[in-house]
Amino acid sequence: MCSSLEVGGMERNRWWPVIGCGLVVFMATLDTSIVAVALPAVERDFGARTAATQWAVLGYLIPLVALSLPAGRWLDRGGPRAALVLATGGFTLSSLAAGLAPHLAVLVAARVVQGAFAAVLFALIPLVSMRAVRPELAGRASALVMTLGPLGAVSGPALGGPIVQSWGWPWIFYINVPAGLLVIAIALASLDRDALGRPDRTFAGEALLLGAAATALLLALSLAAGRGPGWLLVAVAAVPALAGWWRTRASGPVRDLMRVPPAAGPVAAIMLNALVISLVEFLAPFYLQRVLHLSPTATSATVLAMPAAMVAAGPVGGLLGDRWGTARTAAAGTAVTALGVLLLVPVGSGLHASGLAWRLAIAGAGTGLFAGPGFAMLMAHAPPRLHGTAGAAQSLARQLGFALGPASATLAWAASGYAMTGMRTAFAVAAAAGLAALVALAAPRLAGRLRRGGHADAVRDHEPVRSP
Incomplete structure (x- = not known):
């Protein structure tokens, strides 16, 4: 290829x-x-x-x-x-x-x-x-x-x-x-x-096992808005299918990829970042219309601050990744995203729409900074024979994050009887996920420095990470 x-x-x-x-x-x-x-x-x-x-x-x-x-x-x-x-x-x-x-x-x-x-x-x-x-x-x-x-x-x-x-x-x-x-x-x-x-001949069997797990998980997430623990029982049904797939030879490339910490870290960060932005994107319109009583048109205009900032920051992230290093740029992007969501946690009924918009813009800018360098970091550390698997893994991680975000927001909000405290809790969950993404990126590098005394990584950190 x-x-x-x-x-x-x-x-x-x-x-x-x-x-x-x-x-x-x-x-x-x-x-x-x-x-x-x-x-x-x-x-x-x-x-x-x-x-x-x-x-x-x-x-x-x-x-x-x-x-x-x-x-x-x-x-x-x-x-x-x-x-x-x-x-x-x-x-x-x-x-x-x-x-x-x-x-x-x-x-x-x-x-x-x-x-x-x-x-x-x-x-x-x-x-x-x-x-x-x-x-x-x-x-x-x-x-x-x-x-x-x-x-x-x-x-x-x-x-x-x-x-x-x-x-x-x-x-x-x-x-x-x-x-x-x-x-x-x-x-x-x-x-x-x-x-x-x-x-190959394992393609259909692998797809069936993963399809069964995906069906159970997505159905559980679609039921999470209801009260009661029934959705958890549906989610548990995904475990046998995932366990069966993990034991197959077909899962070998994924296991090999996850054994490379500098590659596993970006995959986790991609999933967590998707969770953060999808949670915020799901909850923000409810806040604007139910708490601030904005019209649908004004709501759409306010929420667009996040994707607009992503578009603006994306090329900046790519340029910084090539010149400053993908690891540093990806970490900076996750930190900015976490900061934007942290600023959403104390929101209340007295906030103006513009106050929410600039917070959303910070979160969106962080994602724009992270998206390209985070992926380039993954591909740089993945073995060449696993590049297809690495591309698929980041795609799967992103889709899971997009599914988990609205479900997490709904669970946190519903637990409070759909009160303002539940919204704050949901934003706090997003902030915690953003910080966890930063840890996922930093942990493999810190561990490597501890093992090698820090010298090799310190030198490489001053150079852009090259694609194979």
Whole structure:
């Protein structure tokens, strides 16, 4: 896989594949959140029950979680051009099928297929973007792509509402079609011809085990808003499937990756960062409308401070990562995110919308600083034979964080009877997760310095971490 994108001896960088990867990761991540806004319209048009329409969301997330790691192992042996064309084409066609769906069952089936191809895209895109440019520009390339992942997740509610209101819910899927065709054109024009082999015989079994675990976990999280411990029983059902998968040979590459502390730390930090921003993005509109009594329009304008700051800080993070070092920049980004959320903990009814907006902007800027360098740090420390697995692992970690954030907010808020104290508790949970992300990044480096006396790491810390 390295041959078609090897740039060590190239005289120029290939930025068009990076741009294409950024576009497709934004669209695929956007589809994890934008559909929730359209569910009331889907329910009305199809005459379906609310409990049934939630499968339009779960139908996308379950294959996305189940296939991320198997797809990563598959891509460790495949070619990027063929895989990118196949996955983008499948995602585009299934998006079109979802928009044209005449019944809810067809919509859910299209969403399942869409999620399966999205899993391949999330595992593949890091490989393409990191190897399309020379190592000294890896931080900026990864920042361009990885900042758009969280941006897509938090932009769903803001973009979904106007689209559904103006054009109808099918258009949240139709907008993927021109973007997908553009990415396919970029792949065909800018990447070298290659081939993609078939998945090995363990692919289906691994996907079934991870799919069973994902179904139990996501169903439990969807039930977490209710009172009582029933959702915990559903979550426990994921344990046997995960234990069975952990004992299989297919999990070997993941175990190997997690045994490399400098690679395991960024994976944990990526999951925790996704938890933080999704928790805040979920809870902030409730605070603005129920506590400050803002209109939906004013609420959307205020919440947009977080994704706007992400976009602004993303290129800065990439530049700092290349010049100052990815480890330092990623740590600085997690610290800034934690600071922004810590400032949300004491909020009360007397806060003005602008006071919330600048706090959200700090949290968003931290995520923008962290996203690219955090991923570049992971890929720099992952063994080359596990690059596909590393890309899949960070994708899976991010999706789990996006699922855990709203569930954590709901649990903390519901425990107080949906009072202001519960909101503060939820923001405190987010702040603790942000600090834990900083610890996850720092712990492997501190341990390495203790083992080696600190000299080797101190020298390397003054140099940008190079992509393999």
